[in-house]
Amino acid sequence: MPISESQLETWAKQGPTSQFTSTYDTLKGALNDTNSPYYLKSFGIFLQGSYKNDTNVYGDSDVDVVIRLDSIFYTDLDFLTEEEKARYSSQRVGGSYSLDEFKASVLAWLKKKFSTDVQEGKKAIFIKGSGSRRDADVLVCARLRRYYTYPEHGTPRVVEGICFWPPSGSRIENYPEKHSENCTRKHQDTKSWFKPTARIFKNLRNTMIEKKIIRDDLAPSYFVEGMLYNVPDHRYGGTEQLNFKDVLEWLLAADRSKFLCANEQFYLLGNSNVTWPADNCTAFLNAVKKYWDAA
Known part of the structure; x- marks a missing residue:
């Protein structure tokens, strides 16, 4: 459930x-x-x-x-x-x-x-x-x-x-100002769903850290926001459960190698000092899916 x-x-x-x-x-x-x-x-x-x-x-x-x-x-x-x-x-x-x-x-x-x-x-x-x-x-x-x-x-x-x-x-x-500007626009384009969804994913991450399901450095907030920034606007909305399910299913099926940071100046996933290791992103999403299915 x-x-x-x-x-x-x-x-x-x-x-x-x-x-x-x-x-x-x-x-x-x-x-x-x-x-x-x-x-x-x-x-x-x-x-x-x-x-x-x-x-x-x-x-x-x-x-x-x-x-x-x-x-x-x-x-x-x-x-x-x-x-x-x-x-x-x-x-x-x-x-x-x-x-x-x-x-x-x-x-x-x-x-x-x-x-x-x-x-x-x-x-x-x-x-x-x-x-x-x-x-x-x-x-x-x-x-x-x-x-x-x-x-x-x-x-x-x-x-x-x-x-x-x-x-x-x-x-x-x-590019923190560009990040903030783009996140605000994304929030508007998703009819005010983007930022609450980011908070849901962060709270779920914190819960999984407290329960020792994931390690505490697996999914920094900056990268979680960047990940959700790539979700198409039309996947947001409905009830809270439908919104979360649609966003998560899209993320799991997507070609994440093309994801951009919210500032749109770097790819989100990679091995540089400004990117998120792809394996960490995959591990986080798999943990989210498992928690959702078992809740």
Whole structure:
């Protein structure tokens, strides 16, 4: 017997947001402080992740905050012709301030503001929660511009993103604003079914983790949202049970090798630092199907 309608309705609901809002306001205020050593630089602060995309569920804890250096930008020229790359290089002007300098200043400032609650991680700066402030990750990054064209005349076709370098390893690129924009459009195109469905899949994942059916790193929220982004709009809708069944059946039968991330800049499945291993996706879907059938 499938998961009950009432259980799916509960899982579809958004988790609480009041503590998240308070945490974000506190961190944004600290990062925007006029006394910080980087205040005169150009930078932006915004959210990414489940809270940004309204797909947070009960039990979500970390608040994902991005502080992006805008004084400089890095580029992805892989889609340009050799002629276009040469044209870009001839017009390029180097920057005088580095992302490393910016990150060092942000880290020092956060340690001054939050003391021992601050720990530098492999990708982001972790700030331990205290009182009503939740745990938070602050990602320090720079602007990234992925060029698809660089014509001699006219405007280049470019997609804006972010990039950063972990302590060891190659540059990591992401497009959180594009991800959020596309998820919002998908939600509208599915008549408001996309985001509740994402929350159902996340809650089911969390339940399976608690029951030790799957390991806790098998299906990160970002990739779950990306997986569901590929489901055709017409598969969403009906009752909660019908919606879940139709979405799951389509995912199990689909050629998932062609799936895109929700930002539409990368394939969803693969072996790079921005993709989901295909075996993990398959294992997650098989576990979901087994749980659905046995419920």
